[in-house]
Amino acid sequence: MIPLRAGTVTEVAVLGAHCDDIAIGMGATLLTLARARPGLRVRALVLSGAGTERAEEERRALDAFCPGAELDLTILDLPDGRAPAHWDRIKNALAAFRAGARPDLVFAPQRGDAHQDHRVLAELVPTEFRDHLVLGFEILKWEADTPAPTVFHPLTPELAAEKAQLLLKHYPSQAHRDWFDEQAFTGLTRMRGVQCHAAHAEAFVLDKAVIDFGGS
Template sequence: MIGLRTASSVTRVAALGAHCDDLPIGAGGSLLTLCSAHPGIRVDALVLSGGGTEREDEERAALAAFCPGADLRLRVLKLPDGRLPARWEEAKAAVEELRAETDPDLIFAPWTGDAHQDHRGLAKLVPTAFRDHLVLGYEIAKWDGDLGRPSVYQPLDAEIAEAKVSLLQRHYPSQRHRSWYDREAFLGLARIRGIECQARYAEAFHVNKLTLRLEN
């Protein structure tokens, strides 16, 4: 497997999610890897729903754990779950406000092929504000069966993969009753993506546009 090493040039990250727990599920292992390797890295996170509820408390504690040593700046808004298309202006304004606050080297966000309307809507908004940025579109397994064929992989050490699952279980007690929210689901997908990139575990992402600078 041929790869490009770019982490040394990443000093700012933006992370966007429609719901509390989207980011850790989709990119938690990558955030752990990146933040552990680069103490002090700035992470600007925006979550569109869950503000003012127990979900926000869960998210703040979880992202602090998933971004160890980072300069984490998190905003959790109060848009209603499942209604992002009807609240397009508010979501658009939030993404543009985030853009005004940071110029990230890397962005984690949902991907445009996600079947959930909130995820998909946010994915479509991101490039309207971050037009010249590398966006890694993360995946979230769900009933809809919308997992695609990602093209970018972040291999995860076994310790990181296990830590991701442990942190998800620890920090989101409100989700434990869900049939899909378990160790087998999270670790199973990581194992499959690991097979695809010749690693034990991995997270996978979708990229619409990527510019190479091979001279650097």
């Protein structure tokens, strides 16, 4: 494995279609960033869930996943499963979100996600964040859409377990789903760890990046 180091990160933008997408896709990475950089600014946008119990779950969960960070969370009220019909509103919300953010890194769903809400968001994010490094996270669910990731963030077994435990603690509304359990979450991170010679990992899809070798 050839490592690439992120350098100074003072602000990140994280985007999800539903409450819990961000935590499922990159919860351990958020924990790592927040702990390594006290005062990190986390700008988060979630498209659906406002005014429901899921919004309260999301606020408590992201507080836990971003310890010591300056968290700015916006949750919209788009109907679940109907994102393609609300393309204009999502585009406008992203433009407004982009205007108030100056992130060093952007995290969003990966473009190959089979869920229509995730996919619409993934396709629109680069139209607003044109000059940013955008990492697409994977969201474990019943669709067989697991990507072939290109970027891996190694995790310790303890961090992988902490992520799974926080998910179960803060999203009780999802406990009835047959895939929402600790074994599923740590199984995925263990598989990604195998693929990068680590105990566990979170994985991301990178569509495009510019590399600077220090030349003129």
